[in-house]
Amino acid sequence: xxxxxxxxxxxxxxxxxxxxxxxxxxxxxxxxxxxxxxxxxxxxxxxxxxxxxxxxxxxxxxxxxxxxxxxxxxxxxxxxxxxxxxxxxxxxxxxxxxxxxxxxxxxxxxxxxxxxxxxxxxxxxxxxxxxxxxxxxxxxxxxxxxxxxxxxxxxxxxxxxxxxxxxxxxxxxxxxxxxxxxxxxxxxxxxxxxxxxxxxxxxxxxxxxxxxxxxxxxxxxxxxxxxxxxxxxxxxxxxxxxxxxxxxxxxxxxxxxxxxxxxxxxxxxxxxxxxxxxxxxxxxxxxxxxxxxxxxxxxxxxxxxxxxxxxxxxxxxxxxxxxxxxxxxxxxxxxxxxxxxxxxxxxxxxxxxxxxxxxxxxxxxxxxxxxxxxxxxxxxxxxxxxxxxxxxxxxxxxxxxxxxxxxxxxxxxxxxxxxxxxxxxxxxxxxxxxxxxxxxxxxxxxxxxxxxxxxxxxxxxxxxxxxxxxxxxxxxxxxxxxxxxxxxxxxxxxxxxxxxxxxxxxxx
Amino acid sequence: xxxxxxxxxxxxxxxxxxxxxxxxxxxxxxxxxxxxxxxxxxxxxxxxxxxxxxxxxxxxxxxxxxxxxxxxxxxxxxxxxxxxxxxxxxxxxxxxxxxxxxxxxxxxxxxxxxxxxxxxxxxxxxxxxxxxxxxxxxxxxxxxxxxxxxxxxxxxxxxxxxxxxxxxxxxxxxxxxxxxxxxxxxxxxxxxxxxxxxxxxxxxxxxxxxxxxxxxxxxxxxxxxxxxxxxxxxxxxxxxxxxxxxxxxxxxxxxxxxxxxxxxxxxxxxxxxxxxxxxxxxxxxxxxxxxxxxxxxxxxxxxxxxxxxxxxxxxxxxxxxxxxxxxxxxxxxxxxxxxxxxxxxxxxxxxxxxxxxxxxxxxxxxxxxxxxxxxxxxxxxxxxxxxxxxxxxxxxxxxxxxxxxxxxxxxxxxxxxxxxxxxxxxxxxxxxxxxxxxxxxxxxxxxxxxxxxxxxxxxxxxxxxxxxxxxxxxxxxxx
Numbered sequence: 001x002x003x004x005x006x007x008x009x010x011x012x013x014x015x016x017x018x019x020x021x022x023x024x025x026x027x028x029x030x031x032x033x034x035x036x037x038x039x040x041x042x043x044x045x046x047x048x049x050x051x052x053x054x055x056x057x058x059x060x061x062x063x064x065x066x067x068x069x070x071x072x073x074x075x076x077x078x079x080x081x082x083x084x085x086x087x088x089x090x091x092x093x094x095x096x097x098x099x100x101x102x103x104x105x106x107x108x109x110x111x112x113x114x115x116x117x118x119x120x121x122x123x124x125x126x127x128x129x130x131x132x133x134x135x136x137x138x139x140x141x142x143x144x145x146x147x148x149x150x151x152x153x154x155x156x157x158x159x160x161x162x163x164x165x166x167x168x169x170x171x172x173x174x175x176x177x178x179x180x181x182x183x184x185x186x187x188x189x190x191x192x193x194x195x196x197x198x199x200x201x202x203x204x205x206x207x208x209x210x211x212x213x214x215x216x217x218x219x220x221x222x223x224x225x226x227x228x229x230x231x232x233x234x235x236x237x238x239x240x241x242x243x244x245x246x247x248x249x250x251x252x253x254x255x256x257x258x259x260x261x262x263x264x265x266x267x268x269x270x271x272x273x274x275x276x277x278x279x280x281x282x283x284x285x286x287x288x289x290x291x292x293x294x295x296x297x298x299x300x301x302x303x304x305x306x307x308x309x310x311x312x313x314x315x316x317x318x319x320x321x322x323x324x325x326x327x328x329x330x331x332x333x334x335x336x337x338x339x340x341x342x343x344x345x346x347x348x349x350x351x352x353x354x355x356x357x358x359x360x361x362x363x364x365x366x367x368x369x370x371x372x373x374x375x376x377x378x379x380x381x382x383x384x385x386x387x388x389x390x391x392x393x394x395x396x397x398x399x400x401x402x403x404x405x406x407x408x409x410x411x412x413x414x415x416x417x418x419x420x421x422x423x424x425x426x427x428x429x430x431x432x433x434x435x436x437x438x439x440x441x442x443x444x445x446x447x448x449x450x451x452x453x454x455x456x457x458x459x460x461x462x463x464x465x466x467x468x469x470x471x472x473x474x475x476x477x478x479x480x481x482x483x484x485x486x487x488x489x490x491x492x493x494x495x496x497x498x499x500x501x502x503x504x505x506x507x508x
Numbered sequence: 509x510x511x512x513x514x515x516x517x518x519x520x521x522x523x524x525x526x527x528x529x530x531x532x533x534x535x536x537x538x539x540x541x542x543x544x545x546x547x548x549x550x551x552x553x554x555x556x557x558x559x560x561x562x563x564x565x566x567x568x569x570x571x572x573x574x575x576x577x578x579x580x581x582x583x584x585x586x587x588x589x590x591x592x593x594x595x596x597x598x599x600x601x602x603x604x605x606x607x608x609x610x611x612x613x614x615x616x617x618x619x620x621x622x623x624x625x626x627x628x629x630x631x632x633x634x635x636x637x638x639x640x641x642x643x644x645x646x647x648x649x650x651x652x653x654x655x656x657x658x659x660x661x662x663x664x665x666x667x668x669x670x671x672x673x674x675x676x677x678x679x680x681x682x683x684x685x686x687x688x689x690x691x692x693x694x695x696x697x698x699x700x701x702x703x704x705x706x707x708x709x710x711x712x713x714x715x716x717x718x719x720x721x722x723x724x725x726x727x728x729x730x731x732x733x734x735x736x737x738x739x740x741x742x743x744x745x746x747x748x749x750x751x752x753x754x755x756x757x758x759x760x761x762x763x764x765x766x767x768x769x770x771x772x773x774x775x776x777x778x779x780x781x782x783x784x785x786x787x788x789x790x791x792x793x794x795x796x797x798x799x800x801x802x803x804x805x806x807x808x809x810x811x812x813x814x815x816x817x818x819x820x821x822x823x824x825x826x827x828x829x830x831x832x833x834x835x836x837x838x839x840x841x842x843x844x845x846x847x848x849x850x851x852x853x854x855x856x857x858x859x860x861x862x863x864x865x866x867x868x869x870x871x872x873x874x875x876x877x878x879x880x881x882x883x884x885x886x887x888x889x890x891x892x893x894x895x896x897x898x899x900x901x902x903x904x905x906x907x908x909x910x911x912x913x914x915x916x917x918x919x920x921x922x923x924x925x926x927x928x929x930x931x932x933x934x935x936x937x938x939x940x941x942x943x944x945x946x947x948x949x950x951x952x953x954x955x956x957x958x959x960x961x962x963x964x965x966x967x968x969x970x971x972x973x974x975x976x977x978x979x980x981x982x983x984x985x986x987x
Contacts, residue, residue, distance in 0.1 A: 171930065171934060172927065179926060182904075186908050187911055
């Protein structure tokens, strides 16, 4: 029982209790299924709040550690080893928060096979939490790969017309990266006689040339997940075909698993290789920022636009991480959360209008603000947050990242940050251009068409408002007063940066 | 004159042999309900399993060193008896549905299990040969058991002709080994081989033996029979054969090469490397093109041979050899569980008129029979090597052996081909979950029990694999 009562274990596996209950409910009782899933996710969110209250922000090390021997792997032991620190606490909260919101967003959008949908979704939550908490490489790998399975079904069963293509592409792309990581994990295990991440970091005696290969193998898994340019081509397919809730989780949490992986494993395990790779990653990140923004501008499908904007935003996160200084990394962590909130909200809003109109073509919309003022206002706020307007969350993250990147010794040149700053302007262009075409100007043909079929476009109902309102709260909170969020991560980030700079000094 | 202790080393085998002969006679009196024969055969296997497990921890040679009892043989034999039991569970309702219900089916199956068990215990090349024949001949008959169907006949004949051909290689190899060392005892061969300088005759002999074993485990390029035989043979036989014969082939391969030929490793490593790489690559690539589920699983079975061979490549390195051996055993156990599960689902969908064997026949299975489709998904995911299944745990160990032995290139081929395999396994999942269809399934309680128990085991053992690791780790060869 001791094992189960650990806060982190309880939180991670509580969704499985929900899965058991969902299994027992007959599939005709759709509302009962929805409520069960929602309550499960809310309780999990409550548990994450509990974890948050137990968390001591001043401590840079892993906290609430649960560590048990799992099985012996030849001459060393694989452990069930979970822990949370300043690098992961915000992502854990983001996961439980967005899962609840996503389930709420499916209330009317998912009408078929509700039971199976809710089961897969709830299973996914356990996988995601595990990824952010696991401190044993084997355990991490299991959670990491496991998240693919429910997501594959969510896209493949409830997705759009090309869902099967998108689901298989998503699965194979992601697996292609992670199998290389598997080999690197084994190499580390054999060399270090343990899979425990803190122990491996403490040993830290990997020769530089080997480090380079291991870095690349881990980076392959994470860069595909982020996704970094040029490995992003699975993302638009998966996003466009996935159901709304799937897109929200995909953008909000699953992509963060990639950036988190760099942060948790690549930087501390392979510090020398990270320092050597920093300029290259910065280059790719900058290309990603500009490319994502340019391609977003050209999209005629609003969901695709949001999907490509993710490539751009996550470029900022990568740039911040590989600035390898406090500002860059803190900004990157905050930007992970920001992107989860803003892009998650954008996908939610796009899903809400799609539910009524069944089209995502930007050109058929127009003048929506007059008909749906609440929807328009919320969309405007979220769009402004996504493009980084000062006073909203996106600005804080991107600004801190750019500060970090400008002064970064590891990147070695302010040009990357300078070019990336253009990305902020481009974001304003493509977001506002989309907003203008959809919400301002003359009424688009879709308005009449919907009217023709029934009772016309309606504004957001109370459930939809409740779904996005919590996100808006955080958009303003982080935008106006980000200090508490930075305080949460500061000690852990400082410790990591300290270790990296020690390596940098020792390097020839 | 054999001593009592000699008999004790092969006690489970003795009991099972006697039981199989008695069963063959008893069956004459069981007139209407052949199910009784099945139950009696299962009872015999259950007793054998108990006897096998009671031998755990003991080590002994018997019959002047012709057979050995050690941790390795107990592990493999327990696995063989288990696959025999599962083979009966698959066949029980299947033979009735297909109109194949004849009592000798079960006796033949038992004889084959006896051969498989002897294979794991043989410490003399002559015994290996006898065991190989004892396991193969009943399988030839079983493959052709559906004698009204030309494809089953073709399967039996093809298996027999190619099997006889490959046994010829083995015997020729044994002859050369005898010529080089003057003995067929594995330990004597070892002494001669490691004392003298490099011996071409011995190397050729070992290579020929490798061909013989390679045929049994379906390694490329000796795999040609696999898809045709797996497809043509009655599905219950295929399920049994694909696990049992593979375990037996690997048991002999692991024992003979680890015990007698570690000194030949410098010569054989490249050969094994190429065999493993070819088997993984071709098995997985050819599986993509299959539209028949039995052929697809046949190529998948070839591919899995490649993964086990990959772990066996560093067998000559004394530091890695125990890991190789344990990895092979763990994967054989994981593969047996998963593979029987997958074949039992195939049987559940197969119709007496031969329909239900195309991958397209799985369309919409999840929406008709959710539990069956979920079980199949678990098996396919386990075959890919994905969590939360025992396939991942097993593959993890295999890759560890390869990397620890320094064969990173081979490990990379292994993971890349795993990625390829995800494509064709997932296609079946796509058919089951994402297409509409009216798949027809049949029920019998033993079959349902098999797939549900195997699915549960596949998942649960992935969370609690420790006992398997400990058992396999302690399954040492007697030298």
